[in-house]
Amino acid sequence: MLKNRAALPRLDYLLAFEVAAELESFAAAAKLLNVSETAVSRKIRLLEQHYKCALFVRSHRSVTLTEQGRKLLNGITPALKTLERVSSGMLSERGRSTVRMAATNSVASLWLMPRLRRFRQVNRNLTISLLASDLDAECLSEDVDLTILRGDGDWPGYDAELLFGETVFPVCAPGYLDNHIEIKSVDELTSHALIEVSNNHTEWLNWQTWLGHLGADPDSVRHSTYVNTYPLAIQAVADGLGIALGWGHLVDQHLREGSLVRPLMVEHVRTNSGYYLLQRQDAQPRAESNVVRRWLLQESAERIRYAAE
Numbered sequence: 001m002l003k004n005r006a007a008l009p010r011l012d013y014l015l016a017f018e019v020a021a022e023l024e025s026f027a028a029a030a031k032l033l034n035v036s037e038t039a040v041s042r043k044i045r046l047l048e049q050h051y052k053c054a055l056f057v058r059s060h061r062s063v064t065l066t067e068q069g070r071k072l073l074n075g076i077t078p079a080l081k082t083l084e085r086v087s088s089g090m091l092s093e094r095g096r097s098t099v100r101m102a103a104t105n106s107v108a109s110l111w112l113m114p115r116l117r118r119f120r121q122v123n124r125n126l127t128i129s130l131l132a133s134d135l136d137a138e139c140l141s142e143d144v145d146l147t148i149l150r151g152d153g154d155w156p157g158y159d160a161e162l163l164f165g166e167t168v169f170p171v172c173a174p175g176y177l178d179n180h181i182e183i184k185s186v187d188e189l190t191s192h193a194l195i196e197v198s199n200n201h202t203e204w205l206n207w208q209t210w211l212g213h214l215g216a217d218p219d220s221v222r223h224s225t226y227v228n229t230y231p232l233a234i235q236a237v238a239d240g241l242g243i244a245l246g247w248g249h250l251v252d253q254h255l256r257e258g259s260l261v262r263p264l265m266v267e268h269v270r271t272n273s274g275y276y277l278l279q280r281q282d283a284q285p286r287a288e289s290n291v292v293r294r295w296l297l298q299e300s301a302e303r304i305r306y307a308a309e
Contacts, residue, residue, distance in 0.1 A: 004008060008029065009046075009047055009050045009051075011044075012043060013043045013044070013046055013047040013050070014047070014076055014080065015033070015075075015080070016029060016033065016043040016044055016047075017043070017044055017047055017055065017069075017072070017073075018052055018065065018073065018076060018077065018080060018115040019032055019033060019172060020040060020044060020056070021056075021065055021069065021073045023209070023219065024062050025061070025062055025063065026040045026041050026044070026061055026062060026063060029252045033232070039105045043157065044056065045130060051068070052067045053066075054066050054068070054069075055068060055069035055072060055103065055171075056069055061263065062181075067305075072271050073192070073285045074307070077233065083181070084121045091098070091205065094184065097126050097127070098126075098128075098129050098191040098288075099126065099127070099128050099129070099145050099146065099286075099288050099289050099291075100128075100129045100131070100143060100144050100145050100146075101128055101129065101130050101131065101144065101145065101146045101147070101148075101292070102130075102131040102132075102133065102138065102139035102140070102144045102146075102147045102148070103131075103132060103139065103147065103148040103149070104132070104134050104139070104148070104149065104150065104230075105132045105133065105134050105229045105230060105231055106229070106230035106231060106247065106250050107148050107275060108130055108131075109132065109134035109230075109231040110230075110231060110234065110250040110253070111249060111250055112130065112148075113130075114253050114300060115299055116128065117291075120138070121231060121297055123291065123295075126288055126291060126292070128292065129276075131144065133179070134199055134200070134201065134229065136149060139201055140155075140158075140278070142280075145279070145283070145286065145288075145292075146274065146277060146278070146279055146292060146293060146296070147277075147278040147279075147288060148275055148277055148278070149205070149275070149276060149278060149298055150166070150273055150274070150275050150276075151273060151285075152273055152274075152276065153276055155220075155278055157278075157280060157281055157282065158278040158279060158280055159165075159278070159279050159280075159281055160276040160277070160278050161276060161277045161293075161297065162274050162276055162300075163250070163273060163275045163276060163277050163296065163297075163299075163300040164249040164275055164300060164309065165248075165270070165271075165273075165275075165306070165307070165309045166247065166248075166270070166271045166273045166274055166275070166309070167247070167248035167267070167268050167269070167270050167306035167307045168199075168205050168210060168245050168246065168247055168248070168268060168269045168270075168271070169242060169245070169246055169264065169266070169267060169268040169286045170243050170245060170246065170249070170262065170263055170264055171234075171237055171245070171246030171251055171255075171260045171261065171262055171263075172237055172239060172242070172243040172260065172261060172263050173238055173239070173240045173259065173260060174258065174261050175240050176237075176240050176242070176243070177261065177263060182190065182191070183263040183264060184215045185264075186211065186215075186264065186267050187213070187216050187217075188215065188245065188265075189216070189222040189264075190221055190222060191218065191263070192212070192220065192222075192242065192243050193224030193225070193241065193242030193243065194207050194221055194222060194223050194225075194242055194243055194244070194261075195224065195225045195227070195233050195236050195241060195242045195244040196222060196223045196225070196227075196233075196244075197225050197227055197229065197230050197232075197233050197244075198227070198228055199229070205245060205269065205271070207221045207223070207245065208221055209300070210245055210269050211255070213269045214267060214269065222243065224242045225241050230247075231251070233245075233289070234246075234250075234251065234260075237260060238254070238259050238260065246260065246262070246305075248268075248306040249275075249303055249304075249306070251306065254301075261287075268306070268307060270306075270307040277293065277296055278296070279293065
């Protein structure tokens with residue numbers, strides 16, 4: 001806290017003084033500050049009255065600093081630069097809007113992150129703050145504007161819009177197939193190294209439920225690796241550790257780039273669940289949130305289609 005505010009002159013006096021001192025001209029300072037020369041002269045005169053000393057030696061066309069004027073300039077310049085920097089930062093932050101999003105680890109890492117750079121290129125003044133979590137309660141907290149979750153589309157108190165459905169099929173690294181006998185049927189998968197995601201969402205498909213959907217023996221699964229998040233499973237697959245279940249749309253980029261392949265091109269399981277964009281019904285709609293919402297729906301509209309999407 002300042003202890004002697006009376007010692008401080010008005011800021012506009014100091015600004016006029018600083019510009020006039022640098023330009024050595026009241027007229028030039030007036031032009032730069034977009035005020036009259038009389039206004040600049042008056043501000044500096046009042047500043048001199050405040051300090052009870054002359055700050056300039058005045059001539060017909062220019063002014064030069066006195067010793068006291070030079071002392072004042074050297075003292076206030078660093079302070080004014082600091083104030084300018086802080087103020088610019090504050091204004092910059094106010095000029096940017098933040099939309100807080102939440103999504104499962106899989107959606108955040110594999111679907112959202114690859115798209116965010118393109119979004120930023122056309123939305124420079126809008127920031128997305130992304131929370132990745134497989135805990136529904138965390139994703140649905142009150143301070144979140146938009147959420148992407150897997151489910152059937154029914155979340156009481158939320159408007160839900162489908163982004164993409166759930167189509168699941170095996171994926172592996174190309175190098176994995178080079179070192180193993182060709183996989184010709186679903187039954188043959190059980191003799192391979194299968195990578196499993198272990199978490200608290202028992203309703204999510206795993207190898208046993210996926211194989212059961214296709215009539216294979218779910219009890220014959222031979223797991224090689226357990227991980228606790230789906231992005232880790234995809235990384236394990238890309239590293240050649242085995243075969244994992246691939247969710248359509250979440251693994252699209254890996255399939256396009258060739259870092260993952262489908263060892264069985266046709267076999268898949270299509271569920272009645274999907275990934276939905278959620279927005280609280282009791283929340284006041286924000287223009288910034290609507291920009292992100294429209295972008296997500298456009299990304300959804302441009303997706304490739306699996307099964308009966």
